[in-house]
Amino acid sequence: KQEVTQIPAALSVPEGENLVLNCSFTDSAIYNLQWFRQDPGKGLTSLLLIQSSQREQTSGRLNASLDKSSGRSTLYIAASQPGDSATYLCAVLVGYNNNDMRFGAGTRLTVKP
């Protein structure tokens, strides 16, 4: 059974710091991995999507890596800003044709001015 774990559960950093969020999954048989951002009480905004054949994806100050063999992904945020404060969720797709996406519980990030 696929389980997705995100560590730490919460993180507080001063503005300007570079930071890394971690995601691990128990079964390496995934089709892709997606990182999302969620503001309090709101829906999910997709940040980055990494297919199983890819090693990393970049968008602006965000970089996500994927190591399927070790069951790990990291989300790197450069030069953090207070506007980055949110919960970051990772999810793995375990079923072909967009079936069965499993989520971690998220990391709640606070960036202090």
Place this chain on the structure above:
Amino acid sequence: EAGVAQSPRYKIIEKRQSVAFWCNPISGHATLYWYQQILGQGPKLLIQFQNNGVVDDSQLPKDRFSAERLKGVDSTLKIQPAKLEDSAVYLCASSLPGLGGYTFGSGTRLTVV
């Protein structure tokens, strides 16, 4: 491209009452998903539709939850009767076939008192 539309944004009801949520996916997205997200947890899949057919409803509490997607476009999720533990954010997502990732709506925040 318009996103996934959900309504209402918020709903407060008393236990044992009924409630319905509505979702309109991105145009052309054949697959539609309803997720339940309890505070502090990752989203959990309730039901997945492919066009107007159910692909997976294994985690839908069928004694009180029901969902339909008539005509394979918009969808309604209903809870009757509601329990206190149903308090959560209900998220709708849609996708194309393949591995292109999910797009989520803004969610409906349900509070059962």
